[in-house]
Each structure stands twice: as structure tokens, then as C-alpha cells.
Amino acid sequence: MKSKFMNQVHYTLMILPGFVWLILFSIVPMVGIVMAFQDYNPGLGYWQSEWIGLENFKYLFSMSDAWQVMKNTIIIATSKMILNLIVPLTFAILLNEIKSVKYKKVVQTIVYLPHFLSWVILASIIINIFGYNGVVNTVAGVFGAEPRVWMQESSIFRQLVIGTDVWKEFGYNAVIYLAALTGINPNLYEAAAIDGAGRWKSIWHITIPGLIPTIVLLGVLGLGSVLNAGFDQVFNLYNKIVYSTGDILDTWVYRMGLIDLQFSLATTAGLLKSGVSFILIIISYVTAYKVANYRVF
Numbered sequence: 001m002k003s004k005f006m007n008q009v010h011y012t013l014m015i016l017p018g019f020v021w022l023i024l025f026s027i028v029p030m031v032g033i034v035m036a037f038q039d040y041n042p043g044l045g046y047w048q049s050e051w052i053g054l055e056n057f058k059y060l061f062s063m064s065d066a067w068q069v070m071k072n073t074i075i076i077a078t079s080k081m082i083l084n085l086i087v088p089l090t091f092a093i094l095l096n097e098i099k100s101v102k103y104k105k106v107v108q109t110i111v112y113l114p115h116f117l118s119w120v121i122l123a124s125i126i127i128n129i130f131g132y133n134g135v136v137n138t139v140a141g142v143f144g145a146e147p148r149v150w151m152q153e154s155s156i157f158r159q160l161v162i163g164t165d166v167w168k169e170f171g172y173n174a175v176i177y178l179a180a181l182t183g184i185n186p187n188l189y190e191a192a193a194i195d196g197a198g199r200w201k202s203i204w205h206i207t208i209p210g211l212i213p214t215i216v217l218l219g220v221l222g223l224g225s226v227l228n229a230g231f232d233q234v235f236n237l238y239n240k241i242v243y244s245t246g247d248i249l250d251t252w253v254y255r256m257g258l259i260d261l262q263f264s265l266a267t268t269a270g271l272l273k274s275g276v277s278f279i280l281i282i283i284s285y286v287t288a289y290k291v292a293n294y295r296v297f
Contacts, residue, residue: 033267033271035268036057036264036267036270038052039055039264040263040264040267056264056267060272066269068247070249072158072248073227073248073250074227075158076158076162076248077225077228077230077248079158079162080162080230083162084165084170084173085173085219085222087170087173088171088176089174091111091171093177093181093208095107097199097203111170111171111174114168115168115171119230119232120236122164122168123237126151126160126237127237130150130160132147136150153242154242154246160237161233161246180214181211184206184210188206220284221288222284223280223283223287224277224285225277226277226280227249227273227277228250229248231251234246234248234250249269252269253269253273254266
């Protein structure tokens with residue numbers, strides 16, 4: 001009994017730093033939620049600022065900028081979610097068809113590396129690549145195209161954000177599908193080959209059906225983060241010229257709260273996002289349990 005108790009104490013001590021971090025950075029700051037229902041004045045603090053109820057929410061919904069930001073967030077986040085399912089899936093299937101194990105490991109390592117680079121580094125590289133004197137304009141100039149400042153064109157900024165995010169993450173996301181591919185019975189492929197099925201038919205009738213539970217699970221779980229369009233990426237790539245198509249909820253909240261000092265309005269938008277995300281997470285996990293028999297607890 002003593003040994004068992006000591007083991008539990010050791011485990012408790014191991015997770016203690018995580019609990020401390022959770023309390024300090026996730027629980028304690030929730031006191032600030034009250035700002036969403038106040039005309040917050042930093043000089044008066046939480047308890048003496050004027051209480052105005054839902055006025056901040058009414059004002060938020062009356063702002064055209066807020067609706068545009070929400071639209072941008074949904075479009076960017078949804079596109080990322082869909083493409084981050086399709087592209088890694090396609091890559092994993094094609095990589096799985098390669099017979100050379102050494103070549104597969106080299107390719108997987110190369111496409112896996114961008115995941116570990118921060119957007120601070122990658123944004124600088126991407127801005128240089130798509131800059132006026134960058135590689136894209138240099139190559140396009142060979143074919144007679146006029147140079148463009150790609151990152152300052154609102155009509156294509158969303159596509160650049162979505163495309164660069166998929167490029168960064170598809171190697172990492174493919175690992176899940178590669179792991180799922182190992183669970184498919186190889187005898188099925190042998191039986192298909194005996195029946196005269198080629199590679200493409202084997203992929204269509206064996207590989208893809210075998211991956212459907214994983215695809216459904218990842219898609220459903222991704223629903224909970226549909227309002228997370230990637231603050232780090234957009235913040236490091238965007239500029240005032242592309243606010244109309246590139247400004248997302250998180251960057252808007254950052255500017256309202258820390259630059260314009262509209263603390264109550266920023267808190268209102270953040271609380272609204274958290275509430276919607278919480279509901280979507282519940283829906284996604286309930287759906288995942290019913291469709292794919294996935295459960296956290």
C-alpha cells in the first residue's frame with residue numbers, strides 16, 4: 001500500500017507544473033471576462049467600472065468590421081480544415097505506394113521539417129519569396145509577366161495564407177494517415193492483386209475505405225477549431241492593405257485590445273469566440289462518438 005501511495009505521489013508531482021500553468025494562465029485570467037459586460041476603465045478596475053450588461057455585444061454586432069472579420073475567419077479556417085484533410089491524405093496514400101523504404105523516409109523527413117519552424121521565421125521567408133524582387137516575380141518575369149507585390153493584394157491574400165499553412169502542416173498531418181495505413185490488412189492487397197486489380201483500384205477499393213474512419217474522426221474533431229484561423233501566421237503576414245480579406249477574429253481582437261485600448265470590446269469578441277468554439281467542440285465530440293466511436297473519457 002505504501003509503495004502504491006508513493007507511486008501516486010510521484011505522478012502527482014510530475015503533473016503539478018502543468019496544473020500550476022493551467023491555473024495561472026487559463027483559470028486566473030478568466031476573471032477578466034467581466035470586462036465584456038462593463039464600460040471598463042483601467043483606472044477603476046474590475047469592481048468599480050460601470051456595468052452595462054449586453055451593450056458591448058449589441059455594439060459588436062452592429063459593426064460592419066466585425067462581420068467582415070468573422071467572414072474572413074470562417075473562410076480561412078474552414079478552407080484550412082478541409083485542405084489539411086485532403087492534402088495529407090493524398091500525400092500519405094502516394095507515399096505509401098513507394099516501395100523504397102529509404103526514399104520514403106527521406107521524403108517524409110523533408111516535408112515534416114516545416115512544421116517545426118515558427119511563423120516568425122517562415123513569414124519572413126514567404127514575404128521575401130513573394131516580394132517585388134522575390135523568386136516568384138523573377139520566374140514569372142522570364143515568361144514576360146509584370147512583377148507584383150503579392151502580399152499586398154487583398155484578392156489573393158487569403159489563398160496565400162491557406163496555401164502556406166497547408167504547405168507547412170501537410171507533412172506532419174500525414175503521419176496520422178500513415179499510421180492508419182499500417183492497420184489495413186495486407187492480405188486484402190494480395191487478394192486484390194490475384195483478382196487482377198491494379199494499384200489505383202486497390203487504393204480506391206481498399207486503402208481509402210480503410211482510412212474513412214480516420215478521415216471522419218479528424219474532420220469532426222476539426223470542427224471544434226473552425227474559428228481558429230491561425231493568429232501567428234496571419235499576424236506575421238498581413239498588413240493594413242489586406243485587412244478586408246486577411247483580418248481574422250484573433251488579429252482584430254489584438255488590435256482592439258492592445259493597440260486601440262478598447263478592452264471591453266476586445267473581451268466581448270474573445271468571449272463570443274470562446275462560447276461558439278465551446279459549443280462546436282461539444283458538438284464535434286458527440287458526433288465523433290456517434291460516428292467513429294471516439295471518446296476522450
